[in-house]
Amino acid sequence: MTSDFKLVSSSKISISELMLPSHTNFSGKIHGGYILQLLDQIAFASASKFSGNYCVTASVDTVNFLKPIEVGELVTMKASVNYVGRSSMVVGIRVEAENIQTGVIKHCNSSYFTMVAKDKEGKSVQVPGLILSSLEEVRRFRKAIKHIEIKKEVEEHEKVANVSSIEDLASLDKYNVLLEIS
Numbered sequence: 001m002t003s004d005f006k007l008v009s010s011s012k013i014s015i016s017e018l019m020l021p022s023h024t025n026f027s028g029k030i031h032g033g034y035i036l037q038l039l040d041q042i043a044f045a046s047a048s049k050f051s052g053n054y055c056v057t058a059s060v061d062t063v064n065f066l067k068p069i070e071v072g073e074l075v076t077m078k079a080s081v082n083y084v085g086r087s088s089m090v091v092g093i094r095v096e097a098e099n100i101q102t103g104v105i106k107h108c109n110s111s112y113f114t115m116v117a118k119d120k121e122g123k124s125v126q127v128p129g130l131i132l133s134s135l136e137e138v139r140r141f142r143k144a145i146k147h148i149e150i151k152k153e154v155e156e157h158e159k160v161a162n163v164s165s166i167e168d169l170a171s172l173d174k175y176n177v178l179l180e181i182s
Contacts (some may be wrong), residue, residue: 005129008137011050011081011091013042019073019097030069035095038077039063039111043091046079047115050089051127054118058088061112061147069108073097082137083144087124088116090144112147 017038025031040057047055069075076096083090095109119125132138162168169179 005131006050007131007133008080008082009133011046011079011089013046013049013079014076015042015045016074016076018100019069019071019075021071024071028071030071030073030075032065035065035069035075035109036060036063038075039093039095039109039113042077042079042093043111043113043115046081046091046093047089047113047117050081050084051117051125053125053127054120055089055115056118058114058116061090061114061151063109063111065109067097067106067108069095069097070099072100074100075108081130082112082140083148084127084130086126088114089127090114090147092140092144112144 015038019030023030023034040060043057044055074097076098077093078096079091079093081089082092091113093109093111093113094107095111096105097108098105117125117127130141132141169181172179
């Protein structure tokens with residue numbers, strides 16, 4: 001392979017951080033906003049490591065909070081580039097929390113960030129191609145392609161949707177909503 005392609009492993013980043021009382025929300029669990037901040041940092045690190053360029057967050061495509069994180073747990077985030085376009089990369093992130101007293105590990109979050117590589121003038125730059133070296137990497141790549149296709153379909157639907165039509169308004173009767181449009 002040429003140097004225009006890189007292995008997924010060249011994008012892998014792992015960070016761990018002990019969760020402190022200062023990271024909690026009003027219910028005493030770790031604040032989701034704090035986790036989002038850490039997710040953005042690791043997505044940046046993974047994309048920048050892979051592309052060799054400064055990267056910006058273009059979109060946060062999925063953030064699934066699966067289980068709460070407790071004070072005192074050791075949170076480990078694992079990130080890698082799952083997909084590359086011309087200048088964009090989809091970074092997949094898995095978040096696990098370990099009870100350091102019992103050793104029990106739980107999967108708390110899965111996230112997908114779209115990052116874009118930039119040059120020193122802030123213009124988008126081409127990123128290396130992705131070498132897929134396992135069936136798991138192929139699965140993640142295909143999943144990213146499908147997600148991108150669905151995202152484009154939703155955007156196209158929003159362009160052509162007629163939200164003021166009688167039919168569209170009538171279709172809302174199955175939801176927990178009351179229309180009071182004047």
